[in-house]
Amino acid sequence: MKNGQCKNGKILIVNLENKNTKPLERMFSEAGFSNIILAIHFSQALNLYGQVYPEIVILDLVGENSEGFRLMEELRKIEPSSYLPILVTTSLEREFRLKALKSGARDLLRKPFNEIELIRRAENIIEARLLHNEMRLRNDLLNKSIEERTKQLQDCRLEVIYRLGQASEFRDNETGMHIIRMSRLSAHLAKAMGMSDRECELILNASPMHDVGKIGIPDNILLKPGKLTPKEWDIMRTHPDIGAEILSGSKSELLKLAESIALTHQERWNGSGYPKGLKGEEIPIEGRLVALCDVFDALTSERPYKRAFSVEESMAIIEKNRGIDFDPKLVDIFKENLTDMVNIIRNFADEQTDKLSDKS
Numbered sequence: 001m002k003n004g005q006c007k008n009g010k011i012l013i014v015n016l017e018n019k020n021t022k023p024l025e026r027m028f029s030e031a032g033f034s035n036i037i038l039a040i041h042f043s044q045a046l047n048l049y050g051q052v053y054p055e056i057v058i059l060d061l062v063g064e065n066s067e068g069f070r071l072m073e074e075l076r077k078i079e080p081s082s083y084l085p086i087l088v089t090t091s092l093e094r095e096f097r098l099k100a101l102k103s104g105a106r107d108l109l110r111k112p113f114n115e116i117e118l119i120r121r122a123e124n125i126i127e128a129r130l131l132h133n134e135m136r137l138r139n140d141l142l143n144k145s146i147e148e149r150t151k152q153l154q155d156c157r158l159e160v161i162y163r164l165g166q167a168s169e170f171r172d173n174e175t176g177m178h179i180i181r182m183s184r185l186s187a188h189l190a191k192a193m194g195m196s197d198r199e200c201e202l203i204l205n206a207s208p209m210h211d212v213g214k215i216g217i218p219d220n221i222l223l224k225p226g227k228l229t230p231k232e233w234d235i236m237r238t239h240p241d242i243g244a245e246i247l248s249g250s251k252s253e254l255l256k257l258a259e260s261i262a263l264t265h266q267e268r269w270n271g272s273g274y275p276k277g278l279k280g281e282e283i284p285i286e287g288r289l290v291a292l293c294d295v296f297d298a299l300t301s302e303r304p305y306k307r308a309f310s311v312e313e314s315m316a317i318i319e320k321n322r323g324i325d326f327d328p329k330l331v332d333i334f335k336e337n338l339t340d341m342v343n344i345i346r347n348f349a350d351e352q353t354d355k356l357s358d359k360s
């Protein structure tokens with residue numbers, strides 16, 4: 001640190017009792033300090049401290065019940081976690097000098113003191129305070145850049161997840177908007193059934209990968225325009241296992257959830273689904289949620305093999321399958337929140353069609 005920096009340090013001289021700040025002001029001025037502020041009243045000292053954040057406070061303590069003790073307490077409230085740069089000058093007895101040190105004085109000089117000693121001790125406090133401020137500033141900048149970097153990494157991770165989900169949907173003749181809609185529908189349904197914000201966010205970000213296993217299904221089956229043969233269906237039904245395998249072994253909470261969704265989104269409430277034929281609540285809630293929202297979006301969307309059904313037609317199909325394909329409680333909650341669900345599919349409609357506007 002340069003000497004000039006120390007001499008530019010802001011000095012707050014406080015004398016609440018005999019109100020005489022002149023001798024100290026003269027000493028610091030003659031020693032080359034140019035930033036000297038004076039206070040002779042309690043509130044004035046407090047306000048000045050909060051406004052200029054001086055590098056040092058020279059506080060004169062006269063009486064045993066000096067207001068200066070209270071002032072130190074108040075200053076600590078302004079900067080509870082910071083370095084309080086207080087130098088006390090006093091002729092009080094040992095007991096009160098210790099009290100002053102306990103109250104927050106960084107250093108203490110007994111009166112009468114030597115002028116050179118005062119200046120040297122003040123310089124030490126100013127230097128320490130300036131270094132402390134510099135370190136705090138650097139830490140703040142470092143923390144900010146770590147925060148930005150973490151956010152960038154998080155954004156990048158989520159983008160990769162969405163793109164991975166989109167890759168599987170594109171192979172299946174679906175648009176990229178399908179995974180955006182079904183993931184938002186799933187998160188909204190999760191919220192409506194009482195899941196926490198964090199759980200809903202995990203559902204939002206994990207559900208786009210539900211069909212990632214379709215990457216492993218041959219084109220002649222996945223893109224076949226006509227009906228699949230029983231043998232081809234067997235192959236098609238391996239996509240949950242393939243997806244779970246792709247996502248398996250991760251320590252990430254998000255990927256673990258994505259693995260569970262990939263594995264169980266084709267299970268059906270009555271046990272007629274695949275790959276394991278799980279029944280009712282044996283199917284994890286995330287699988288039940290995604291199954292319903294995935295089908296709702298598929299029904300209301302146009303696909304190469306079907307037209308887009310209206311919301312009413314789609315809900316009639318879903319309600320017909322309440323307790324058969326879908327968790328009956330989830331169907332009820334979905335219905336109660338239908339307006340929000342329809343808004344989601346409208347807000348993220350496929351760009352090339354406007355199928356919902358005249359069909360719902």
Ligand SMILES: [Fe+2]
Nearest residue numbers: 210211265266
């Ligand atoms: Fe699927």
Ligand SMILES: [Fe+2]
Nearest residue numbers: 178182211294
């Ligand atoms: Fe899907």
